[in-house]
Amino acid sequence: MAATEYYCRELASNEIFKPMEQQLDIQTADAMELQLPIAGVGGRSYAFLIDWHIRFLFVLLWFIAIPLLFGQLLKMDEFFNEVFESAWWFILMVIGPPVVVYLFYHPVLELVMKGRTPGKRMAGVRIVTLEGHTPSVGAIIIRNVFRIVDSLPSGYVLGLIVAMSTKNAVRIGDIAAGTLLIYEDKVQKSLLQNLQNMATKPHIDARQWEIANELLSRWRSLERPKRTQLALQLFQNLGESVPQDQNERELDIRLRQQLKRIVKG
Amino acid sequence: MADHNSDSDSLAHWLEQRTSQWQGIHDRLQRQAERRDLDVEEAMSLVVQYRNLARDLSLAMNVIPNSQLALLLRTLFLKTHEIIYRKPFFFRQHIAELFRVEIPQIVHDIRAVIVATFVLFIVSAFCGWLLVFSYPPLASLFASEAMINTVQGGKLWTDDLLNVMPSSLLSASIMTNNIVVAVTAFVLGVFYGLGTIYIISLNGLMLGGIFAFTHEYGMADELFSFVVAHGVVELSVICLAGAAGVSLGEALMRPGNQSRSKAFQKAVQKGGKLLLLCVLFLVGAGIIEGYVSPDASFPLYTRVIIGLGYGLLLYAVVTGSLWRKQAVKVST
Numbered sequence: 039m040a041a042t043e044y045y046c047r048e049l050a051s052n053e054i055f056k057p058m059e060q061q062l063d064i065q066t067a068d069a070m071e072l073q074l075p076i077a078g079v080g081g082r083s084y085a086f087l088i089d090w091h092i093r094f095l096f097v098l099l100w101f102i103a104i105p106l107l108f109g110q111l112l113k114m115d116e117f118f119n120e121v122f123e124s125a126w127w128f129i130l131m132v133i134g135p136p137v138v139v140y141l142f143y144h145p146v147l148e149l150v151m152k153g154r155t156p157g158k159r160m161a162g163v164r165i166v167t168l169e170g171h172t173p174s175v176g177a178i179i180i181r182n183v184f185r186i187v188d189s190l191p192s193g194y195v196l197g198l199i200v201a202m203s204t205k206n207a208v209r210i211g212d213i214a215a216g217t218l219l220i221y222e223d224k225v226q227k228s229l230l231q232n233l234q235n236m237a238t239k240p241h242i243d244a245r246q247w248e249i250a251n252e253l254l255s256r257w258r259s260l261e262r263p264k265r266t267q268l269a270l271q272l273f274q275n276l277g278e279s280v281p282q283d284q285n286e287r288e289l290d291i292r293l294r295q296q297l298k299r300i301v302k303g
Numbered sequence: 304m305a306d307h308n309s310d311s312d313s314l315a316h317w318l319e320q321r322t323s324q325w326q327g328i329h330d331r332l333q334r335q336a337e338r339r340d341l342d343v344e345e346a347m348s349l350v351v352q353y354r355n356l357a358r359d360l361s362l363a364m365n366v367i368p369n370s371q372l373a374l375l376l377r378t379l380f381l382k383t384h385e386i387i388y389r390k391p392f393f394f395r396q397h398i399a400e401l402f403r404v405e406i407p408q409i410v411h412d413i414r415a416v417i418v419a420t421f422v423l424f425i426v427s428a429f430c431g432w433l434l435v436f437s438y439p440p441l442a443s444l445f446a447s448e449a450m451i452n453t454v455q456g457g458k459l460w461t462d463d464l465l466n467v468m469p470s471s472l473l474s475a476s477i478m479t480n481n482i483v484v485a486v487t488a489f490v491l492g493v494f495y496g497l498g499t500i501y502i503i504s505l506n507g508l509m510l511g512g513i514f515a516f517t518h519e520y521g522m523a524d525e526l527f528s529f530v531v532a533h534g535v536v537e538l539s540v541i542c543l544a545g546a547a548g549v550s551l552g553e554a555l556m557r558p559g560n561q562s563r564s565k566a567f568q569k570a571v572q573k574g575g576k577l578l579l580l581c582v583l584f585l586v587g588a589g590i591i592e593g594y595v596s597p598d599a600s601f602p603l604y605t606r607v608i609i610g611l612g613y614g615l616l617l618y619a620v621v622t623g624s625l626w627r628k629q630a631v632k633v634s635t
Contacts, residue, residue: 066384070357072377130472171385180575186490210493213564214571225375230326233318233372248370255371 062206062220077219078162078207080104080199085219086194089157093143097136104132125284128219149175160170177215184211226255232302246276250300257297262290270294276300312614321359325379328352332382353383358541406580407623409573416553417546424542435515436509442516444508459525464597473586474593481537481585485544487553489578493567496552504544510538532606533592535614538582540588543621547574547581585618 053066061073147155151166152172156270164183169171173181188209197209206218226232231249260268266289273280273296281296283289329351341349363373368400369445404530429506435442442451453460464473484502491498554570555563595609619625 067388068354068357070361070362070380070551072381169388170381171389176572176575180571184490184493186487187493199431214493214566214568222378223374225378226371227376229371230329234322234326245367246370248367253370 055105059221060205060207062168062170062218065167072170075221075228076206077221079201081161081163081221082201082207082209082219083198085155085158085161085163088160089143089150089155089156092156093140096139100136101132142184145178148173148178148182153178158219162221162223163219164218166220167217170220173215173217177217181211181217183217184209187211228302246272247301250276250297254297254301256296258296262286266290266293269297272297274277315394317362321355324355325359325376325522326351328356328379328383329375331388349383350387353380353387354382356380359402366476371449374622389414401576402620403582403623403626405576406621410621412573413546413550415423416549417543418586420542420546420549421539422499423504424507424538424545427504428511428514431508431513433511435512439516439519442512447514450536451516452472453522454522457520457522459517459522461526461529461597462599472593472598473597474589475589477592478586478589481541481589482582485581485585487539488541488544489548491575491620492548492551492574493555494552495555496549499545499548499552503542506541528603529596531595531609531610532595532601533588533613535610536584536617537588537592538618539614540584544578547577549582550574568591580620 059078060076062076064072065163066072144155147281148165158164165173165178165231167177181182185197188194188200188211190196194209197211200213201207201209204213206212229251250272253265253272257265261274266286270280270293278296278300281289281292283292355378356379360373360376363370365374365378379389431445435445446454450460468476484506488499488502491502514523514526551567551570551574554566557568561569591609591613595606616625
C-alpha cells in the first residue's frame, strides 16, 4: 500500500523526476526551452537489430518464394530455357530486389517515415537534427553513407565505441550529418478525445484524471494483483465507490470498466 | 485544500478551453505538414497557434510535467516549430546554384589537396609499374590466375566481355562498383585521411602494375585502347573523391578555430556535394565502359576523342567554366 500511495502522490505532485538519460537542450528562437531525451547505445542497437531481422526475413522469404513462383508459372522445360537464354536477367531478378531492399532499406525508410524505420518505431527512438527537427535528405544520405565506416571491422563495433564515448551517444555517421537519436514515446491516440470528455466533468481533479488515464493505458502490461491494488487505491483517493467482488477476474473486469468510465467520461 | 481545489479548477478550465484547439492543430498537422504552398492567412494562423502552443507547453511542463498531455503538447510544438522555421527550398534554383557556384567554389578551396591526390595517384601508378616491370611474378598481386593465363595466351581479358554479359548489365555493374569505390574513398577519410590515402595509392599501384604486366606480353597498347575511353574520367573522379576524403581528414586534424565536429560536419557537406558530382560522372563513365570500351568496332582515335572529350567536360564542370561566358576569377 505504501508503494502505491507513493506512486500516486509522486505523479500528482509538482516534483520533476530527474530522468536517467541525457537530455538534448533546445532553445528555440523565441526563447522557449525544451528538453528531449537522448537515446543511448542500447536503444539504437535494439532498433538496428529489429531492422536487420526485418531485412533478413524479407530476403529469406524472397529466396523461398522465387523458386516456387518460377516453378508454378513456367513448365519445367520452359523454365530451363528461360534460365539459359537470359541467365543474367534471371540472376538480376532473383538477386536484385533482395540486394536493393537490404541496402536501401535504411535511407529510403528513414526519409519516407521522417527519421523513423519500423525497427526504430518499435524501439521508441527517432532521428532528429540538433534542433529537434526532421533531418533533411542530405543529412539522411550522409548518415547512411557513413555506415561503411561505422560498421568496421564488423557488426558496427567502431560505431558503437564512438557512440559510447560521445556526449550525445552518436556514431560517426550522426556526427557527420549533425543528427542524433532521441527517445520518442508513442502518444495515445485517444488522449485528446478523452481530455475533451474529461473537461466536461468538473468534479474530477485533472491530476487524478491523469493517473487514471495512465493506469488505464498500462492496464494490460500490469499483473492482475498489482493493477487491482492500484485501481482500488485510486478509487479510494477519488472518493469513488469501490466495487466488491469475491471472484478475482470479475473484480478485475469491473475495476477496468469503472476506470474507463472515469477516463473516457 | 482550498488552494488545491482552485488549482484543479483552473486546470480543468484550461483543459476545457484548449483541448479543442489542440485537436484542431493535431488534425491540421496530420493533413498538411508537408504542404509548402500555404497562403499568407493560413501561415499566419499557424504562427498564432504556435505561440499559444508555446504557452500551453510551458504551463504543462510546470504543472503536469511527466504526463501524456505534456508529451503530446511537446510533440505538437516541435512539429509546428519545424514547419515555421524550416528553410525554404526551391529545387531548381538549388540545383543550379549547386553546379554553377558551389562546386567550383569547393574545388577552388581544396585545389591543393586535389593536386596532391593526383600526384599521389600518379606516383603510385609509376611505382606499381616499376614493381611489376622489375619483378614480373609480382603481377599475381594485382591480377587473378584467369587473367594472367588469358594474357599469357595472347589475348586481353577484356576481349570477350560482351559475349559473357550484355552491355547494359556490364555498365550497371561497373557503375555500381565504381560508385562504391569512390564513396568508400571519401568516407574512409574519417581516419584522418589515412584510409583514403590507402585506397588511392592501392588503385594507383594496381593500375601501374597491370600496365607493366600487359606491356611484358606486348599488349599494353590494347589495354590502353580499352581503357582510354572511360579511364580518363574514371580515374580523375576517383582522385576527386579521394581529395574530398583527404579534406575530411584535414578538417579533423586542423580544425582551425572551430570544434573538430563542426569542422568535420562542414567538410562532410562540402565533400558530399563534390561526391554527388563524382557519382554523376561515374554513371556516364560506366555507360561508356559498358558500351564503347569492350566493343571492338570502335577505333582507337574515336576512343581517344571520347576519353579526352569527356575529361574536358569534367574539367569544365568542376572549374565552372562551362557555365560562364568568360573566365571569372573565383573569389578566394
